[in-house]
Amino acid sequence: MLTGSRGDATLPTVETRQTVTDEWIHICERCGERMDERKCKIVCTNCGFIRDCSDP
Numbered sequence: 020m021l022t023g024s025r026g027d028a029t030l031p032t033v034e035t036r037q038t039v040t041d042e043w044i045h046i047c048e049r050c051g052e053r054m055d056e057r058k059c060k061i062v063c064t065n066c067g068f069i070r071d072c073s074d075p
Contacts, residue, residue, distance in 0.1 A: 045070075 045054035047063035048070075054063045059072040 043056075045056070045061050046052070047054050047066060047068050049068045050063060050066040052063055052065040054061045054068075054070070056062075056072070061070040061072060063069075
């Protein structure tokens, strides 16, 4: 259980959660799930959100 400001429990640091990978991982802006690249489209398989690869 996280207690917030009292410091009884801490969240994992970025270093403990970070994984090593050689590929780009796109995260959906709408639902937070991983997105798949399909040609020049980046598609969320969870909610259907689509980005174009030329979008900033």
